[in-house]
Amino acid sequence: MIEADDLIALVRAYNPRTDAAMIRDAFAYAQAAHEGQTRRSGEAYFTHPVAVACLLTEQRLDDATIITALLHDTIEDTRSTYAEVTDRFGAEIAEMVDGVTKLTNLELTSSETKQAENFRKLFMAMSKDMRVILVKLTDRLHNMRTIKHMKPEKQAQKAHETMEIYAPLAGRMGMQWMREELEDLAFAVLNPEARNSILRRFVSLRHETGDVIVRITHDIEAELEKAGTEAQVIGRAKRPFSIWRKMEEKEIGFSRLSDIYGFRIILATEADCYRALGAIHQRWRSVPGRFKDYISQPKSNGYRSIHTTVSGRDGKRVEVQIRTREMHEVAERGVAAHWSYRDGVRAENRFAVDPAEWLRQMTDRFEEASDHAEFMEAVKLEMYTDQVFCFTPKGDVIKLPKGATPIDFAYAIHTRIGHKTVAARVDGMRVPLWTRLRNGQSIEVVTAEGQTPQATWIDIATTGRAKSAIRRALKAERRVGHVRLGRELARAAFAQVGKRATEKALEKAAQLHQLDGEEDLLAAIGASEVSARLVVDALYPELAMARPTPDVAAGSAIVGLDAGATYDRAPCCQPVPGERIVGVTNRGRGVTVHAINCPRMVEFEDQTDRWVDLHWNPGHHAARNAVTLEMTISNNPGVLGRICTLIAEQNANISDLRFVDRKPDFFRLFIDVEVRDAEHLHSVIVAADTDSDVAQVSRHRATADRRPQTAEAQA
Structure with a gap:
């Protein structure tokens, strides 16, 4: 373990004005607080916070962040208190330490409801001070590097959490190096055989072909020297998990992978970047469809670089990334570059994204979500996807996640345009609305008055903004139907006791049920959230007590x-x-x-x-009235069984089930259920509609008599 002076020297290398006394005090305080504690490896526990602090010095972070790293486990694991840390190191550091402690205690892989709430707390902590999440990510990185000393079941749990949450979060913050290492460390736990297999293939490949990276690096340097461009060229083999993911996505073996090597060219200016691109394309043939210019169209996390893939030595494909030194710093450290120090002052990097602005953009989508499922969907769509850049007919650029469709494009322009979309043209050619968009395409959205969002669009859309807007529109449309049905149900219920469902009676009933007015009451009745019979009983309790409820023969x-x-x-x-x-x-x-x-x-x-x-006949009818439901569900394991269970929980029997449309992503089917009455039917529909994998459910009514023909009629 390094000593306090060694840590101070690491900080002083990029920040000569560091408060050495404060860091030394924090080092001694944390060391004393963790005295006698050990890690599972047998090492003194204090080696962990020191290692985290050292990793943060590699990102050139400020004194407060380094001190927070030293103290980040004191409040949680020792007798230290928030008040004590505040008195000794100030409110700023105490807040950060407390923030890291709270993040550590969040169960981010718990049940959906709890997970959504904890993710909200995660983003709240980030909004207070982004440095909190930088410490937490670095803490997770060191824990993953030393995970072999934990029990196997604990290793698996931490690896899953890292792969599903912390690695994508690091990537979304622009810290690609950390994302790749976290993914690879988790991969080593979750699938060690696959990872070792890839490593063996690399050893075998090097034995057969020699050090390809060195040779290609020299080739690139020679071409740039001819072009009179001074640059630093860095080559590396891609990490095992990155290769494994590509093998899985493309369903090909290692021997058929082309671009397993990556090279970075780091230059002084943007003009040099484009000169270097020209030199590379003059010397080697570019691979069509593998060019991306993130300098002219940066990613939302601040990432800028030119990506191209070329056929290099022996026809091997290599990926080349071209960027300036400033762009490289942001690409390596992402949001952390905002706090980087150089020569004792905050380093001004014009490409670094302001964390407050970045977080605002990210949380804007989350605020639109109305329930836990929508919120988690928005989190995953915002954090876990790459981007494509498409153009409007006027040349405006629209940023979308990878896999986006014309529906997403339309809603990205304006919600009103999304609602009215009927078709789309990509590069002048009409395409289906489920077409996946690619970089550089020009999209024209065709709209029509009277068009409204369709339930199947939820399956087609990939952005949280589009999905939320579609759901809100469908909910509003359903409300109209619920009000209409609720009015009929209320009329029938009042008629059964010889009363009329007047506006005054319904307003009074709405007050009794703590609803805003007549329309809200009718919508609740139509959606089976409130029973029409109970509404009548609340208004006329004396009639309810005297009224028998015989079973109808x-x-x-x-x-x-x-x-x-x-x-x-x-x-x-x-x-x-x-x-x-x-x-x-x-x-x-x-x-x-x-x-x-x-x-x-x-x-x-x-x-x-x-x-x-x-x-x-008024009274209690038996559940023997067959009704057909039309349903669109996700094509995922277990969905149909879950839907059948939801229907059974409403005491409705399924008498028949027919698939009418099978797609790779969804199924459309008819389900015949036996219900008592209209209220029972709508309780079944509402129960099914609550499942996140049900895109649409409605009562199916044929326009022609569907009675099976007899043999005589068929003849």
Whole structure:
């Protein structure tokens, strides 16, 4: 373990004005606080905070951050208190130490609800002081480097958490080197055989071809020297996890991978970058579709560089990144570059992203989320994706995550344009709305008045902004339907006790249920959040106590039929108790019962003599009325089983299930369920709609009679 003077020397190398006395005091204080504590390796525990502090000096961070690293476990693991740290080192450092302690205690891989809440706390801590997360990430990096001393199950848990949360977060903050190392360290725990296999292939490759990196580096240096461009060239083999991920994505073996080597060319100016690009492309053939200019179009985390892939020696593909020294510092340290020191003063790097602005951009998307699932979706979409740059017909640049579609593009321009989208043209050619966009494409969105968002768009969209806007629009549209249905359910419920659902009665009922007004009450009734029967009972408790609720016999469900007349429910509209109904007589075949708003009733407009005025028998109906639900669900393991369980929990039986459309990402299917009445039906729909993997669920009503034909009719 290094001593206090060694740590101070590391800080003084980039910050001669460092407060050496304060760092020495923090070193002694933390060392005393951790006295007698050991790590699982047997080392003194204090070696860990010292190692974290040393790693932060490599990022040239300020004294407060270095001291926080030394103290970051004192409040959590020793007798030190927040007040004591404040008195000795000041409020700024105490706040940072407390922030790191709280982040350490967050369970970021817990249940969805708790995970969402803890992620909110994570971003809240980051918004107070971004340096807190820099200390936490560096703390996780050192823990992963020394993870072999932990129990296997603890190693796996930490590795999963690192791969799913901390590595993507480091990448989103622009600290690509840390992301790659965290991923590779986690990969070594989660899949050691695969990682060792790749390392063996590298050894074998070097034995067969020699040191390719040295040879290609010399080739690039020679070409740049010919062009009169002074540069530093750095070559390296890609990390095992990066190679493994590419093998998995492309479903190819190691021998078929082309660009397993990467090279960085670091120059003085932007003009030099483009001169170097010209020299590289003159000497080697560029690979089509593998060029990205992040200098003219920087990433939102401040990253700037030119990326190109060329066919180098022996036809081997190599990736080349070209950037200036300032760009390289941001690429290496990301958001941390904002606090970097050089010669005792804060280093001014014009490319470093202001952490406050970066965090504001990131959290803007999260604030739109209305529930835990949406929030976690927004987090993952914002943190875990790369970007593509597309153009409007006017030449404006729109930044989108990798895998974005024209739907995302439309909503990125304006929510109103997204809502009205009917088609899209990419580079002048009409394409489906689910087309994945690529860098540099020009997108024209075709809109139409009267168009509204479709439920299937949620599967197509990839950005949190688009998904949230679509969900809000669909929710508003559903509300209109819920209000309409709620009005009918309320009318029927009031009629059962001989009352009318007047505006005054509904306003009073809304007050009793602590809702804002009549419309909110009707929407709640239509969405099965409030029972119409309970609304009546709340207004007229004396009638509720006196009213029996007999079970309705199978043969007397409908009132208004002639004695001995038989009936069947129309398969086109499948009416259920609680809905207004009308009968149509069939010569020799009894009566067919339709919902009053059934589209097929238009066919009988000129045959009113066949109409029969009917209504449902008030009372408790058995759950034997089959209704067809149309549902779009994600094509993921376990989704269908979960949906069936949700329906069963509502005491509704599934009598049939038919897939009508199978896509790689989703299934569309019809599910026949047996329900008691309209309220029961809508409780089933609401229960299914709450599942995050259900993109759309609605009652299916056919426009034609779906009754199976008999053999005689078919003949």
